[in-house]
Amino acid sequence: MRALLLAAGEMTRWSNHLGTPKHLIPVRGEPLIHRTQRKLHARGVEDIRVVCQAERAEAYVLPDIASHAEPDWSGGGHQHESSRHLWHKAAPTAVIYGDTYLTDALLDAIVADQGDPWRIYARYGPSSVTGRRWGEMFAWVIGPDHHVAIDRATDLAHMAYRAGTTNRLLGWEVYRAAVGLPIDLHVREETHFREWDDASDDFDYPEDYDTWRALNPHLA
Numbered sequence: 001m002r003a004l005l006l007a008a009g010e011m012t013r014w015s016n017h018l019g020t021p022k023h024l025i026p027v028r029g030e031p032l033i034h035r036t037q038r039k040l041h042a043r044g045v046e047d048i049r050v051v052c053q054a055e056r057a058e059a060y061v062l063p064d065i066a067s068h069a070e071p072d073w074s075g076g077g078h079q080h081e082s083s084r085h086l087w088h089k090a091a092p093t094a095v096i097y098g099d100t101y102l103t104d105a106l107l108d109a110i111v112a113d114q115g116d117p118w119r120i121y122a123r124y125g126p127s128s129v130t131g132r133r134w135g136e137m138f139a140w141v142i143g144p145d146h147h148v149a150i151d152r153a154t155d156l157a158h159m160a161y162r163a164g165t166t167n168r169l170l171g172w173e174v175y176r177a178a179v180g181l182p183i184d185l186h187v188r189e190e191t192h193f194r195e196w197d198d199a200s201d202d203f204d205y206p207e208d209y210d211t212w213r214a215l216n217p218h219l220a
Contacts, residue, residue, distance in 0.1 A: 001111065002088040003045050005036060006079050007052040007060055007098035008071035017206035022099045023052075023060060025209055027219065032203075033098050034062055036107075041065045043111045050098070051083045060098075078154055078174050080140060087147055092116075095140040100202045101212070101219070102138060109194070115143030118150065120175050121194045124186075130201040131211040135186070137171045138200055153178035160184070 007023045014022040024031040030038075033050065040048050048066040050057070057068040073082030080095050087093045092115030096102070102110075106121060113119060122137040142150055156177040161169045166184045176183050179192055199216050203209045213219075 001045055001092050001094055002047040002049070002086070003040050003094045003096060004069070004083040004086055005033060005048070005050045005066075005096050005098040006082055007033060007050055007056070008073060008082045009079070009099075013204050015206065017209070021056070021059075022203050022209070025203065027101060032101060033060055036096065036098070036100075036102060037062045037066045039102075039104070039107050040111065043107060045094075045111060047088070049083075049086060051086070052098075078157060078169050078171060080150075080171065080174070081154065084151075087142065087144075089144050092141055092143050095142065097138060097202060099204070100136075100138050101200060103198050103200045105198060106138065106196055106200045109196075110139050110141060113141040115141045116145065117191055118142040118146040118178075119192050119194050120171065121196050122171075122175075123197045123200075124188055124193070124195055127197055127201065129197065129199050129215070131215050132201055132208065135172075136202040137175075138196065138202065140171070150174070150178060157183060 023033040027035050049069040050061045050066050051069045051071050052060050054070055061068045069086055071082035072085045094110050119141050121139045124135045126133050153174050157173040160166045160183045166173055173183050179189050181187050201212050
């Protein structure tokens, strides 16, 4: 498996909360994205790449574990497009959002996934564990036989965005395009959607992290 940690965004919603990029917020004293690298490596994943801007690489990448890959994306589309040029042609690729806290159970499931069928790991709705009021997407696992299908879905999501069918261009829109669901409705199916609701969560806004930390002090 190749693991790609996406950390190329501009973090405008984070507003430099705590004086640090959200990918480096402390989890038991360890920067979030360092924790993910360390835990993936401990599970036997040797091909780990942090997809980020060159100027962030020194802070984001643990050189004895992961390598740095600059994004092939300007921020104008779905996040996984920043890593598309790095998807493995002969093994499953785990595309993981770098601003997410992933529990050990979720990391175990991602690493064990062979990518056939391709799958997203996400929470469909609110969480009673983290306090978040909406769903979140944590990772994709895509086998090499499914790259073309995801590319086509990405194109469909772009077309829908340009046509005004949807006002967003995120992972949810690409997922729904890939499985033939209405792009503008928050719906799911069973084959490619792996529901995951535990302490795992995504940190976009300062309140996301602060609420998660308050409800999960044993983790923070």
